[in-house]
Amino acid sequence: MIGGLIVILMCQLAGEAVARGLGVPIPGPVIGMALLFALLLLRDRIASRLPTAMSGDTLEKTGQGLLSHLSLLFIPAGVGVVQNLGVFAEYGVALGAAIVISTILALLTTAWVFLPVARLTAHDERSGS
């Protein structure tokens, strides 16, 4: 558990360092995610020489623990609505409409673009693999 957490935090720390240090516009945790993905790919090749934090399923268990209640983590930011009641009294309808319309459009666009492209490219992959 602790080992897995250290690996995850170190990836985030390295991500933040890269983002701030090099002025990359990509958020630190996102770079951290890419780093952890690369680490996991690397792990397969050198599995026998790794500390237990990286080998076995310690990391997987820690990650699953974090992800199994992902929605919980949004509550503190969401409660921030109590601080912005003035803004919502004035622009609540406009902001609400923007969120609902934009979310519907984003969901439909994404799915409707994904499906035909997936159908078009499915043929190539089958012949490739």
Added chain:
Amino acid sequence: MSAVGDQFAQQFALWVYLSRTPLLWLTLTLFAYWLSDRMSVASNRHPMANPVFHAIWIIGVILALTGTPYAVYFEGAQFVHFLLGPATVALAIPLYENRRTLMQSIVPMCVALFAGCVVAMVSAVSVAKLLGVPAPLLAAIAPKSVTSGVAMGIGEALGGDPALTGVLVVLTGIVGALIVTPLMNAVRIRDWRARGFAAGLAAHGMGTARAFHINPVAGTFAGIALGLNALLTAVLVPLVLILFGH
């Protein structure tokens, strides 16, 4: 002083002490979520029983009744809030476990990511602008489809209020988690990859949590969409706001 008055003063002192410690508000956050999540499970994960939505109003009402400022509440809740970063990093794990499925869909994912990301931002900013929302609030709403830790950073960099961005992000997540299932059923999209990818892109971590409740493939694709959209939005938001003359 009378015995009753003395007792009252003691209880009041206890409340003043507890209401200032992170412990009370951290416990309340976890308890409100636990309760709402149990209700969600009991309703067989009905979209209207969204655990985040119900936890937020429960906590909001308690803060209002006790006259507790948000800053005091956040002292306790920050421990939960902090985990958003590590959780984003941990998304690499389901990504890695499903890397073969992912590689097969890499082309449709990239195309859909670009289309969805642009539509999410441009439609939010243009509808808000049409309805008379002023410029600083447009900066707060532009990154609303990205997971909150990331979006708050983007919103702040653009001159938006990070706390307001956080709220708009969570509202987007609630709306997305609420409508994704009925909407996808209505337009007869049954492909779990497409449904999950759309949920993660439009409604970040809350769409992803919803997708994981419904189907593991949908959840995995939602997680990738969440990560990729955070990346692309960070790059595109400044351009969109320039387009709108921010």
